[in-house]
Amino acid sequence: MKDGPKHRSLLTGREREIFNLLIEDQTTKEIASQLGISEKTVRNHISNTIQKLGVSGRAQAIIELLRLEELHLR
Template identity: 70%
Template sequence: MKENDFTHKPLLTKREREVFELLVQDKTTKDIAKDLFISEKTVRNHISNAMQKLGVKGRSQAVVELLRMGELEL
């Protein structure tokens, strides 16, 4: 068995994490899109994908859950 077989795999992708890190800085979808050089639709897709993974129905619920799980820091 490899040494890293039991390492913690992050719940979010790198880009989903970047989006949520900007969300907790009170950035809008438009701001996030501009900062990351992606479309607003792509930002919304990243947020939606993360919410699905977490089983929550809103951005604020997602942030609370990610903070609780230690996946996101303020």
């Protein structure tokens, strides 16, 4: 595995944490509890990422982030 991205990441650290948990099939509620933040904050991070990518939903965002090598399946 690579040491890190060679380019500037599209994601903030928190967005990356949230999307890594999403691809592990965790719910918004589970993510909020695990990270100690509100469900609304989790949804805001997801929404911001969807907007950055110009896609229409979480599933498309995950596919695009995998394609861009911003996320990796374990």
